[in-house]
Amino acid sequence: MITLVKKPIDLKKIEYWASGTIYAFILLLMLTRVAGSNVNPVWTPYRYLYNELHLHYSYSKYYFFPMVARYSLYYFAFLLWNFVIIPSLVERRRTVLMIVLAVALFGAIWLFCGITDTWLKGYLFYNHTPGYVYNIVFKTNLIYAIWVMMMLTLYSVIKHVANYLLDNTDRIQSEYKVLTRDSIIALIVWMILVFGLLLNDANIDIIAMFFVIPPIAIGVHGLSTYSLIPTTLADNKRFFTYWIKVLFVTAAASIPAGFIMAMALRRPEAVFVILGFNAGVQLIAIAPFSWITYKRRMAGKAEILNLKTALGTSTASLDFLRSQxxxxxxxxxxxxxxxxxxxxxxxxxxxxxxxxxxxxxxxxxxxxxxxxxxxxxxxxxxxxxxxxxxxxxxxxxxxxxxxxxxxxxxxxxxxxxxxxxxxxxxxxxxxxxxxxxxxxxxxxxxxxxxxxxxxxxxxxxxxxxxxxxxxxxxxxxxxxxxxxxxxxxxxxxxxxxxxxxxxxxxxxx
Structure with a gap:
């Protein structure tokens, strides 16, 4: 992965081919459903509303073509945003033109999604006037277009942050000892998972859980590797002493996290459930994992050091003997x-x-x-x-x-x-x-x-x-x-x- 970061052309190729493969797979999946839609009804998010109003529902007309148009829009919007607009803005090339292009892209997403939504929600025209329907649909899709642009921006931010972290891992570790290579990679994976949850509009409780537990776990692992475990071993203490330290760290981190979740969720029972699950993860999973990986890493380093010392000594002695x-x-x-x-x-x-x-x-x-x-x-x-x-x-x-x-x-x-x-x-x-x-x-x-x-x-x-x-x-x-x-x-x-x-x-x- 670090090699890919050091060679941007390879990363761009992977992004291009991955997005193209996903786009083609979605179209292929939808085509297979079209083939059998006349025999077996295909479930869609709004079909039951057509059925309740006793309206004829055509899978191709009210779902397939509108969604193909949307997915095509998402695909080309991703290519334009990721390979043209963002690189130019980062490198400060044609800045004004790129800003105009970004605004035009936002307008295109809003217009395109609004038009396709009138077909997806065609049942609305049965009980409401066209003016009312267009007003509701385009207002809703204005917010949706903002959300799409936010997801595109969030993807770009995550990609560039991950790129920076991987490309500067050694320097970051030298300045911030608590940020180990494992913690940096885990942080990148966490950002990708959060992006996936937001992209799929996951349940707010699940999103809150992912916003709390993984960052605390990354922090506990990094702090354990940097300070908690070394000091425990230096004092000739055992795992239980280290585990008590993790308990205090988890409790200290849970206090601000609990306040933030209480303001966001406004449901005390959900906050307590998430904090309890978080405590279990840190104490039952992360603490033993950090302890085991640290001791294995130290054993590996000691073995490598002994081998290097033996090899260096042998080489130096042989060279010296030859020189004599x-x-x-x-x-x-x-x-x-x-x-x-x-x-x-x-x-x-x-x-x-x-x-x-x-x-x-x-x-x-x-x-x-x-x-x-x-x-x-x-x-x-x-x-x-x-x-x-x-x-x-x-x-x-x-x-x-x-x-x-x-x-x-x-x-x-x-x-x-x-x-x-x-x-x-x-x-x-x-x-x-x-x-x-x-x-x-x-x-x-x-x-x-x-x-x-x-x-x-x-x-x-x-x-x-x-x-x-x-x-x-x-x-x-x-x-x-x-x-x-x-x-x-x-x-x-x-x-x-x-x-x-x-x-x-x-x-x-």
């Missing part, structure tokens, strides 16, 4: 070991290979777990830093200062969560030609992790393929933090022309 085990990293490490081997024989080379082996083992074994001991994560960080120091320790202008707490017991953390910040520091903070510094601090207190990385920044040459690229894995680690430690972490990133700083706090409890 890639030729760029491995070739850099091998180049480091090769350069070291040229400078010394075995000690530093052996140390580098050992640390690289520990890091590879960590990535392939530990990284598959959801959480690992924080001490294992720290071991990985120390191995990485030590491996990088092998490359930089011969440069006196490079200062790497680490203060990483290593006596941490019991705390666990998602694997490979801290390394992106350190990798980013070494990638962007180290230059073999310029003074550089990196400071890394990791401390814990009361199940909270405090992690700081502070590094220099060097402008890369224009021909550097890495220039313009963001830090290694920063977006990935932000995503993982949001998924794994939502509302339990704080990440501060600051940067100026020469320095880059991150501060990360995580509640690991």
């Amino acid at each position: 085990i890639n030729p760029h990293f491995l070739f850099n490490a091998l180049n480091t070991l090769y350069g070291t081997a040229l400078q010394e024989n075995a000690d530093r080379t052996g140390e580098g290979i050992q640390r690289l082996g520990d890091m590879m083992r960590f990535m392939l074994q530990e990284n598959v777990h959801d959480k690992i001991l924080l001490t294992r994560e720290i071991d990985y960080l120390n191995n990485y830093i030590a491996l990088q120091k092998l490359r930089t320790q011969t440069s006196p202008d490079i200062v790497i200062d680490t203060n990483i707490e290593d006596h941490i017991l019991g705390l666990q953390i998602a694997p490979m969560l801290l390394i992106p910040f350190i990798e980013n520091a070494f990638k962007h903070g180290i230059s073999l030609r310029e003074p550089s510094h990196i400071k890394i601090t990791l401390q814990t207190k009361d199940d909270k992790l405090y992690f700081d990385v502070h590094n220099s920044i060097h402008i890369r040459p224009d021909n550097d393929p890495e220039k313009g690229k963001s830090g290694i894995g920063l977006e990935n680690v932000k995503q993982r933090l949001k998924l794994l430690y939502n509302n339990k972490h704080e990440l501060i990133i600051r940067e100026n022309a020469s320095e880059f700083f991150i501060h990360l706090t995580i509640n690991l409890s």
Whole structure:
């Protein structure tokens, strides 16, 4: 339905074909009655009056042709009003001409209905003069023409309101939380039902019931979804507490509704019957329905959230693992070991290979777990830093200062969560030609992790393929933090022309 609203041409086609189908069906139904009218008398609203006056009654003359003329008038009036007059007035095109056309349409409906009514009520000419009959008929049909124009206008209003509500559902929900999507759709259905009742001239009591019960039901459902049920569940209360709240809301809404109905119906017994039926509907049907649908919706949202979290975590972990085990990293490490081997024989080379082996083992074994001991994560960080120091320790202008707490017991953390910040520091903070510094601090207190990385920044040459690229894995680690430690972490990133700083706090409890 929302798709139709977003594509007006489709909605217009549906309106056109629906109205045409209804018009053709009515004509076909009346034709089938004509075929058998000479054998079996067909009941019509005024036939019995002809019979009481002993007048000959012809179904074709006194009903079929007048009603075919009326239905044709209704059909073409609907097309003209709905597809020509209203769209032009809404878009403010040829406004004066459309107003004149609307007045002409009103006059045509009045004249046409008055003429056909003289045939439908032809029995009146038997006891009254033609002047009297025409006066009565055309006065009556003046009111009827006004009613037809009101129904056409009401249809247009309902259509445009429904169009607006469906087209702006998300914005309306963001501004008015109590108006859920279900409430908006129910409101549209209610408007259509009320229009149908008015169009068919239903009993006033039924119309009054539809004017009271559905709007209150929509309000109770929206208020329940927005406030009553969430607050009840937040207080660890059960359905009965919520049901009592609905009872008070229904009673409060019934007071103004009762006054309005009392003025409209002027029959206290009808007002009490409608209000009693309304109370039953709200307490027996709407309250349990809202409770069940809300809990099912919350369960569905929780399941979707868990699936998204699991999928996001798996994707982020897989992407991160791929980013670690890639030729760029491995070739850099091998180049480091090769350069070291040229400078010394075995000690530093052996140390580098050992640390690289520990890091590879960590990535392939530990990284598959959801959480690992924080001490294992720290071991990985120390191995990485030590491996990088092998490359930089011969440069006196490079200062790497680490203060990483290593006596941490019991705390666990998602694997490979801290390394992106350190990798980013070494990638962007180290230059073999310029003074550089990196400071890394990791401390814990009361199940909270405090992690700081502070590094220099060097402008890369224009021909550097890495220039313009963001830090290694920063977006990935932000995503993982949001998924794994939502509302339990704080990440501060600051940067100026020469320095880059991150501060990360995580509640690991």
